[in-house]
Amino acid sequence: MKFLQFLLSLIILSLSARALASSCNNYHVTKALGDRRVFANVTCKVIEALLQFTNDIEKQSFQVLHKDVVAILQRIEDGIRRIALESQLDSRDVYSLEDGFKAFEKNIEEVLKALKDKKTDIVGSGVCAELVKDLKDLKDAGRQISILVVGKMPEEFFDIGKKASNKALQEIQDTINDFSKEPSCRSTKVTFTF
Numbered sequence: 001m002k003f004l005q006f007l008l009s010l011i012i013l014s015l016s017a018r019a020l021a022s023s024c025n026n027y028h029v030t031k032a033l034g035d036r037r038v039f040a041n042v043t044c045k046v047i048e049a050l051l052q053f054t055n056d057i058e059k060q061s062f063q064v065l066h067k068d069v070v071a072i073l074q075r076i077e078d079g080i081r082r083i084a085l086e087s088q089l090d091s092r093d094v095y096s097l098e099d100g101f102k103a104f105e106k107n108i109e110e111v112l113k114a115l116k117d118k119k120t121d122i123v124g125s126g127v128c129a130e131l132v133k134d135l136k137d138l139k140d141a142g143r144q145i146s147i148l149v150v151g152k153m154p155e156e157f158f159d160i161g162k163k164a165s166n167k168a169l170q171e172i173q174d175t176i177n178d179f180s181k182e183p184s185c186r187s188t189k190v191t192f193t194f
Contacts, residue, residue, distance in 0.1 A: 042079035
């Protein structure tokens with residue numbers, strides 16, 4: 001379930017995920033990134049949505065998980081539009097954001113752990129099939145933003161970026177596969193015959 005890690009492990013933060021989530025307009029966050037304020041802001045917005053997703057999983061508020069995923073997807077789509085307009089990152093940018101990558105990965109691990117810990121409850125809640133579809137949508141969005149962010153990195157970081165992205169995407173797929181084993185998590189297709 002490091003699904004969201006893949007999405008965002010490459011988006012780039014300069015401070016811990018919790019600090020970013022607490023204040024998107026934090027002067028120190030944007031000052032530390034210099035001209036990379038868009039990256040910080042996009043990351044902040046996505047992390048806020050991820051934290052809400054994690055909190056709702058932990059509180060077993062499963063009926064709102066779809067709404068949480070929609071919020072994450074909207075923020076990723078907005079991020080894709082905004083980051084696409086940004087210039088290339090240089091090596092200094094990437095190195096200065098390394099701690100942020102690690103902090104973000106930790107946040108993603110929390111989301112995935114929460115899903116794993118609450119799997120039995122999620123399976124019995126009636127929202128599992130929708131959650132599996134939502135995870136697939138998040139994986140697709142994550143792939144799109146990962147491609148964009150890796151493309152903004154200097155060439156010497158391509159392999160590292162691709163490896164991190166592929167690892168996260170695979171972890172998301174593993175989570176999808178794990179949940180999909182449960183009958184209540186499989187989508188039901190209605191077929192009409194005339």
